Amino acid sequence: MTIPLRAPRDIAAPGTGRVGDSPLRPDGTLKVKGEFAYSSDLWMDGMLWGATLRSPHPRARIVSIDIAEALAHPGVHAVLTHEDVPGRKHYGLDHTWDQPVLAIGEVRHQGEPIALVAADHPETARRAMDKIRIEWEVLEPLVDARRAAFDPAYPQVQERKNPARHQPVRVGDVARAKQEAEVVVTGVYEVGIQDQAFLGPESGLAVPAEDGGVDLYVATQWMHNDLKQIAPCLGLPEEKIRMTLSGVGGAFGGREDLSMQIHAAMLALRTGRPVKMVYNRHESFFGHVHRHPAQMRYEYGATRDGKILYADVEIILDGGAYTSATLNVVGNAASLGVGPYEIPNIKIDAYGVYTNNPPCGAMRGFGAVQACFAYESMMDKLAAACGLDPVTIRQINACKQGSKLATGQVIEAPLPMAEMLQTARELPLPPPLDPTDLRNLPGGASQTTHGEGVRRGIGYGVGIKNICFSEGFDDYSTARVRLEVIGGEATALVHTAAAEVGQGLVTIEAQIARTELGVDRVVIHPADNRVGDAGSSSASRQSYMTGGAVKVACEAVRERVFELVPVRLGRTYPDLSLEGGKVVSASAGVLASIEDVLGEEVIEETREFHHHPTTGMDPVTGQGSTHTQLAMCVHRAVVDVDVELGLVKVVELAAVQDVGKVINRVSVEGQIHGGSAQGLGLAVMEEIVVTGGKVRNPSFTDYLIPTVLDMPPMRLEILENADPRAPYGLRGVGEPPTLSSTPAIVAAIRDATGLDLNRVPVRPEHITSPAAP
Amino acid sequence: MRVSFTVNGRRETVDDVWEGESLLYVLRERMGLPGSKNACEQGECGSCTVYLDGTPVCACLVAAGQAEGREVRTVEGLADGDRLDPVQEAFVECGAVQCGFCTPGLVVQAHDLIERVEQPSDAEIREALAGNLCRCTGYEKILDAVRLAAARKAADR
Ligand code: FES
Ligand code: FES
Numbered sequence: 001m002t003i004p005l006r007a008p009r010d011i012a013a014p015g016t017g018r019v020g021d022s023p024l025r026p027d028g029t030l031k032v033k034g035e036f037a038y039s040s041d042l043w044m045d046g047m048l049w050g051a052t053l054r055s056p057h058p059r060a061r062i063v064s065i066d067i068a069e070a071l072a073h074p075g076v077h078a079v080l081t082h083e084d085v086p087g088r089k090h091y092g093l094d095h096t097w098d099q100p101v102l103a104i105g106e107v108r109h110q111g112e113p114i115a116l117v118a119a120d121h122p123e124t125a126r127r128a129m130d131k132i133r134i135e136w137e138v139l140e141p142l143v144d145a146r147r148a149a150f151d152p153a154y155p156q157v158q159e160r161k162n163p164a165r166h167q168p169v170r171v172g173d174v175a176r177a178k179q180e181a182e183v184v185v186t187g188v189y190e191v192g193i194q195d196q197a198f199l200g201p202e203s204g205l206a207v208p209a210e211d212g213g214v215d216l217y218v219a220t221q222w223m224h225n226d227l228k229q230i231a232p233c234l235g236l237p238e239e240k241i242r243m244t245l246s247g248v249g250g251a252f253g254g255r256e257d258l259s260m261q262i263h264a265a266m267l268a269l270r271t272g273r274p275v276k277m278v279y280n281r282h283e284s285f286f287g288h289v290h291r292h293p294a295q296m297r298y299e300y301g302a303t304r305d306g307k308i309l310y311a312d313v314e315i316i317l318d319g320g321a322y323t324s325a326t327l328n329v330v331g332n333a334a335s336l337g338v339g340p341y342e343i344p345n346i347k348i349d350a351y352g353v354y355t356n357n358p359p360c361g362a363m364r365g366f367g368a369v370q371a372c373f374a375y376e377s378m379m380d381k382l383a384a385a386c387g388l389d390p391v392t393i394r395q396i397n398a399c400k401q402g403s404k405l406a407t408g409q410v411i412e413a414p415l416p417m418a419e420m421l422q423t424a425r426e427l428p429l430p431p432p433l434d435p436t437d438l439r440n441l442p443g444g445a446s447q448t449t450h451g452e453g454v455r456r457g458i459g460y461g462v463g464i465k466n467i468c469f470s471e472g473f474d475d476y477s478t479a480r481v482r483l484e485v486i487g488g489e490a491t492a493l494v495h496t497a498a499a500e501v502g503q504g505l506v507t508i509e510a511q512i513a514r515t516e517l518g519v520d521r522v523v524i525h526p527a528d529n530r531v532g533d534a535g536s537s538s539a540s541r542q543s544y545m546t547g548g549a550v551k552v553a554c555e556a557v558r559e560r561v562f563e564l565v566p567v568r569l570g571r572t573y574p575d576l577s578l579e580g581g582k583v584v585s586a587s588a589g590v591l592a593s594i595e596d597v598l599g600e601e602v603i604e605e606t607r608e609f610h611h612h613p614t615t616g617m618d619p620v621t622g623q624g625s626t627h628t629q630l631a632m633c634v635h636r637a638v639v640d641v642d643v644e645l646g647l648v649k650v651v652e653l654a655a656v657q658d659v660g661k662v663i664n665r666v667s668v669e670g671q672i673h674g675g676s677a678q679g680l681g682l683a684v685m686e687e688i689v690v691t692g693g694k695v696r697n698p699s700f701t702d703y704l705i706p707t708v709l710d711m712p713p714m715r716l717e718i719l720e721n722a723d724p725r726a727p728y729g730l731r732g733v734g735e736p737p738t739l740s741s742t743p744a745i746v747a748a749i750r751d752a753t754g755l756d757l758n759r760v761p762v763r764p765e766h767i768t769s770p771a772a773p
Numbered sequence: 774m775r776v777s778f779t780v781n782g783r784r785e786t787v788d789d790v791w792e793g794e795s796l797l798y799v800l801r802e803r804m805g806l807p808g809s810k811n812a813c814e815q816g817e818c819g820s821c822t823v824y825l826d827g828t829p830v831c832a833c834l835v836a837a838g839q840a841e842g843r844e845v846r847t848v849e850g851l852a853d854g855d856r857l858d859p860v861q862e863a864f865v866e867c868g869a870v871q872c873g874f875c876t877p878g879l880v881v882q883a884h885d886l887i888e889r890v891e892q893p894s895d896a897e898i899r900e901a902l903a904g905n906l907c908r909c910t911g912y913e914k915i916l917d918a919v920r921l922a923a924a925r926k927a928a929d930r
Contacts, residue, residue: 022868028864028870029865031870031873031876032861032873032876032880033808033849034807034808034877035808036873041801043802121791123791200812200874201812248872251872280814280815502909666867666868666914669914670871670909670914673913674871674909699817700815700817701817707903707904707905707906707912708898708902708907708915708916709900709903
């Protein structure tokens with residue numbers, strides 16, 4: 001096997017940190033030196049550059065494609081269309097297989113891949129793409145998500161019919177509760193399309209192998225699921241595709257679907273040369289799915305003193321042309337549609353639909369983000385209608401341990417929501433506005449105000465997120481752990497297929513191995529498919545699942561070390577443990593060093609870890625115990641708003657999150673900071689703007705993500721109420737803060753302005769001319 | 774065309790450069806220095822920040838030919854062998870690195886700041902880093918890292 005330059009390699013984890021400590025990241029030094037090998041950094045002698053021709057139209061028929069001129073262009077080695085896809089012509093998540101590898105006769109969204117070029121220079125490939133001649137019959141795009149959900153006469157987007165999924169939830173008797181309610185509030189909410197905007201573009205290298213297969217170096221969230229789609233499309237058995245995870249520059253859900261994997265492999269297999277593909281930012285906006293935009297209608301009825309009696313909810317999620325993760329996103333939106341509140345009568349209808357808008361799928365928060373903006377906005381509305389403050393209304397209706405979600409699922413682990421809200425409320429507030437430094441004001445260095453017209457507001461948000469996969473899915477993980485003496489020191493080698501995407505999984509893998517094996521020296525092997533499935537780096541699940549797998553694999557290794565004790569020491573002990581590099585008996589004390597017990601022995605164990613089973617959602621009532629674990633974050637946001645110009649400055653974000661058990665404090669804080677920042681982005685700036693199915697802002701010039709000037713200082717309160725079923729009692733951390741920061745910030749803007757603000761992101765014109773949509 | 778300039782103290786010459794190539798492309802794809810990153814290639818993210826004659830620039834916005842005869846210093850040229858620069862060290866220590874794709878650009882930008890400004894205030898740090906996007910960290914720990922590096926540097930002066 002020929003190895004490309006800068007292929008990933010074993011990394012020794014620095015320090016001696018156990019579970020609960022904060023050792024340095026194993027990959028940190030490489031990353032600060034610029035030596036960490038990302039998927040766009042790969043290089044190989046004789047490699048070609050691949051490029052993808054994409055549709056300029058959201059909906060059109062392809063009358064003909066002529067590649068002759070492109071193929072004749074000097075320096076071009078291959079031009080491929082759907083006819084060249086060696087195997088299955090479609091791929092897709094969740095066995096939907098509805099997305100063409102390359103468009104066949106028609107395109108269903110702007111940016112849909114049509115043809116591939118391999119050339120000796122990226123510019124040659126681009127010029128050759130310009131020479132591919134396509135005759136189009138342009139059609140009117142189908143972009144009305146509401147009609148797609150409800151109008152049987154609306155034309156179908158693809159073979160799978162609309163709606164992609166309709167998931168109802170029915171609890172109690174909403175009709176009767178409507179008679180009894182003393183206070184009724186309604187809201188219509190909208191969430192724009194958010195992009196993951198990971199910084200490392202889709203990229204990778206495909207190397208044709210001698211056995212007719214291909215070696216793929218890619219950045220993905222879930223190698224084994226990629227493989228299940230890549231192999232049939234290439235017409236190859238899975239064993240002939242060796243995947244290695246290259247450095248991943250962030251993911252946030254956007255790498256759950258395939259991007260360049262099959263394309264690069266097709267070009268490599270056709271040309272017999274290694275092929276590198278790297279999207280630029282413009283292409284990246286079309287190269288992955290986004291967060292589903294949502295249209296939501298809510299009606300709550302309550303008693304005069306604020307106890308909610310019923311919720312009547314409709315959520316429409318626009319998935320674009322292909323299914324991607326839509327089915328599960330709908331499941332989340334439905335099951336978490338009213339959030340962590342005890343409501344006796346519930347009617348929710350969540351729909352996912354196909355349109356010719358940009359394709360949408362997984363993004364951090366996954367279906368729970370959209371609903372959270374709506375239900376939290378409703379809580380504030382209800383508070384106002386009942387004359388209560390936003391914290392009290394939430395406390396009155398808060399779920400706790402033993403409460404039921406809308407699905408009837410009982411919350412089994414501790415959930416101190418009312419207390420978390422209280423903590424958030426009592427945290428010290430930031431100092432008042434200081435107009436002497438203009439940089440502190442909305443508009444900042446642009447000097448748009450000296451403090452006049454600036455009003456401060458405070459808002460709260462609570463989010464609840466399911467951790468791990470739901471609805472009966474067995475998303476297990478696998479870990480292989482080897483223990484041997486290397487250079488006189490007992491060394492643990494940890495090997496999984498789990499994707500390190502920046503979250504710090506490799507750091508805690510080492511911490512867990514040290515904790516369970518009592519050694520200091522841990523080496524992390526690159527993630528690849530030569531070990532079993534680890535599931536996806538999604539749903540905040542890897543600490544739980546791959547952390548759990550590393551733990552059980554280490555326990556198996558540890559047992560084998562104990563089996564060596566009688567061999568080496570001539571007697572048995574019932575009470576052994578591994579601590580501080582020693583084999584220790586609780587009764588007899590330190591027996592020997594781990595090195596002495598191991599000797600020449602190499603112990604290797606591979607184990608799977610499964611979470612406890614969940615059920616599906618009843619198709620009619622939505623009832624079921626569908627979620628593996630639930631995690632909560634509470635935000636308090638403080639904002640200054642220049643009401644004359646509509647400019648918002650988030651002054652402070654405080655977060656209270658229950659993480660069950662802090663495995664690594666620095667990583668936990670980093671996840672809460674980063675998740676909160678993405679929620680801030682959705683609240684006040686981030687949206688893929690679409691007209692007639694076409695994206696109008698596919699660049700970082702026009703799609704804005706928070707900079708260091710937009711992100712305020714954060715105050716964190718991290719709680720550790722263990723979930724007894726999870727390894728070490730931990731809860732997933734990454735997603736909950738992304739849910740709750742958005743509604744908290746919008747609530748604060750409402751507090752400052754008195755406006756309704758039922759759409760995110762909130763733009764300046766929504767504040768200055770609130771009549772605008 | 775042929776392009777020749779000094780990178781991290783070494784004279785480098787590459788041939789057959791297409792006129793449209795950026796300094797970033799030449800560094801990454803022709804000189805074996807992929808440390809500077811390619812997050813946007815349109816001057817919006819700062820991940821490609823390098824020193825050009827001592828001034829931080831977005832390498833994606835500099836045509837390769839514009840670097841002819843000049844001095845380039847990249848993230849790969851900051852450490853002294855295995856001894857990290859104080860900014861690099863602080864980034865690792867403070868947890869300012871997650872996926873790390875923004876890191877090379879931020880490290881160079883922060884390095885420049887604390888060269889120029891002794892003990893920068895938070896407002897000065899924010900202003901200096903405003904052109905560098907990070908999608909993972911929410912910037913809190915990046916600020917911590919720059920404060921720490923600046924404090925250590927001041928203690929050394
Ligand atoms: S890659 Fe140069 S600024 Fe983004
Ligand atoms: S650490 Fe991922 S973009 Fe900054």
